Amino acid sequence: MTAPAPVTGTSTAVAWRRDLHTHPEVGFLEFRTASRVAGTLADLGWDVVTGRAAMVAAQRLGVPAQPELDEAFARAVGAGADDRFVGGMEGGHTAVVATLHGPRPGRAIGLRADMDALPILETAGPFHRPAREGFASVWPGAMHACGHDGHVGMAIELAQRLTADPPAGSVTIFFQPAEEGGRGARAMVPTGLADRIDLFVALHLGLSLPTGTFTPAIDGLLANSKLRAVFHGRSAHASLAPQDGRNALLGAASATLALAGLTRVAGHDTRVSVGRISGGTSSNIVPDFAEVLLETRADDGAVNADLETRARSMLHGAAQMHGLGVEVELIGTVTTARADAAAHDAVAAAGRAAGLRAVVPAADSGVASDDATALMRRVQERGGTATYAGLGSDLAGPHHTATFDLDEAALPLGVELMERLIRG
Numbered sequence: 452m453t454a455p456a457p458v459t460g461t462s463t464a465v466a467w468r469r470d471l472h473t474h475p476e477v478g479f480l481e482f483r484t485a486s487r488v489a490g491t492l493a494d495l496g497w498d499v500v501t502g503r504a505a506m507v508a509a510q511r512l513g514v515p516a517q518p519e520l521d522e523a524f525a526r527a528v529g530a531g532a533d534d535r536f537v538g539g540m541e542g543g544h545t546a547v548v549a550t551l552h553g554p555r556p557g558r559a560i561g562l563r564a565d566m567d568a569l570p571i572l573e574t575a576g577p578f579h580r581p582a583r584e585g586f587a588s589v590w591p592g593a594m595h596a597c598g599h600d601g602h603v604g605m606a607i608e609l610a611q612r613l614t615a616d617p618p619a620g621s622v623t624i625f626f627q628p629a630e631e632g633g634r635g636a637r638a639m640v641p642t643g644l645a646d647r648i649d650l651f652v653a654l655h656l657g658l659s660l661p662t663g664t665f666t667p668a669i670d671g672l673l674a675n676s677k678l679r680a681v682f683h684g685r686s687a688h689a690s691l692a693p694q695d696g697r698n699a700l701l702g703a704a705s706a707t708l709a710l711a712g713l714t715r716v717a718g719h720d721t722r723v724s725v726g727r728i729s730g731g732t733s734s735n736i737v738p739d740f741a742e743v744l745l746e747t748r749a750d751d752g753a754v755n756a757d758l759e760t761r762a763r764s765m766l767h768g769a770a771q772m773h774g775l776g777v778e779v780e781l782i783g784t785v786t787t788a789r790a791d792a793a794a795h796d797a798v799a800a801a802g803r804a805a806g807l808r809a810v811v812p813a814a815d816s817g818v819a820s821d822d823a824t825a826l827m828r829r830v831q832e833r834g835g836t837a838t839y840a841g842l843g844s845d846l847a848g849p850h851h852t853a854t855f856d857l858d859e860a861a862l863p864l865g866v867e868l869m870e871r872l873i874r875g
């Protein structure tokens with residue numbers, strides 16, 4: 452058992468960010484990322500919980516199929532995964548929870564760092580800095596296009612600083628898998644690892660905030676539900692016996708059109724989106740299989756639940772219309788959460804002390820979702836306070852696009868903010 456060579460560079464946060472940007476892993480496949488995080492924190496002397504102890508396996512949503520899990524695991528093992536930890540993560544158990552216990556009693560502070568990348572083919576043009584400077588994704592089809600590489604980088608540098616001079620109380624960092632799609636945090640909640648946190652902060656880079664600014668609380672996060680519907684029909688020769696077929700693709704198409712016309716809810720911000728339909732094999736075969744991926748969002752959990760129910764009715768109705776079977780699976784879900792005043796104030800003070808300018812979030816940051824809300828709610832239910840804060844970073848391209856690139860000058864500012872929060 453050997454530890455991989457440490458990441459080196461000008462600053463730990465930037466070096467880690469670039470290493471992870473080069474090796475992006477999507478939700479529940481973060482074997483290389485998570486094992487290296489666990490190994491680094493363990494070497495610093497933190498208490499490290501990983502694998503099935505850090506998340507309840509059955510509570511995960513949208514876990515990739517076994518061949519995909521196996522392939523990503525093998526790839527990670529061949530690309531510098533920490534073999535002291537990666538074995539326990541097999542099958543997509545990629546959460547890491549690391550705690551530093553200080554020399555004196557004090558507050559228990561919890562921070563969230565999400566680790567997953569997105570299924571995006573990164574742009575290769577010379578105008579894109581990761582490509583120009585040689586740290587673009589080497590795994591085509593996956594890309595850090597939301598800044599989570601920066602989140603992990605900041606957390607590791609923070610951990611190093613805290614280790615050198617441990618604060619009172621305790622600091623726990625929740626390295627979360629599968630934030631995208633709302634699939635990972637909910638599985639960490641029932642472990643109880645967040646139950647004794649007094650102050651919980653999830654800090655997200657970008658979100659339309661410029662470098663040098665921050666916002667102590669973003670309250671406009673939407674609840675969402677992500678559904679996968681599979682229509683089952685019967686194949687037949689499209690010309691010789693179309694009447695014998697049951698066309699699954701027609702079910703998917705009818706459902707897609709119906710969903711686009713879903714009735715909206717007065718007084719609430721809502722979204723409905725079908726992001727993908729697929730099915731069939733050839734022009735002369737009635738397709739017996741089709742898949743639809745869709746999501747609903749709303750600024751209120753109950754409104755989102757209602758939208759989800761209506762969406763499910765449309766999927767079943769479309770199936771009935773075309774004589775099909777349909778299975779509808781919830782593959783991700785995110786709830787809303789609101790910041791506590793005390794947590795807001797603590798982050799506000801820390802940000803100002805770090806030299807950052809507090810700003811009101813831009814209007815368009817209110818349309819996102821983040822499943823850190825699951826951890827926030829748990830902390831709040833147990834008497835702690837929580838907030839979802841934004842850290843400014845000028846962006847070369849928008850979140851979730853092939854040209855996304857964050858401003859690395861934001862990373863030391865984020866580390867400073869979090870250190871001041873903890874020592875404050």
Ligand SMILES: [Zn+2]
Pocket residue numbers: 596597631850851
């Ligand atoms: Zn994202």
Ligand SMILES: [Zn+2]
Pocket residue numbers: 597598599630655
């Ligand atoms: Zn994100």
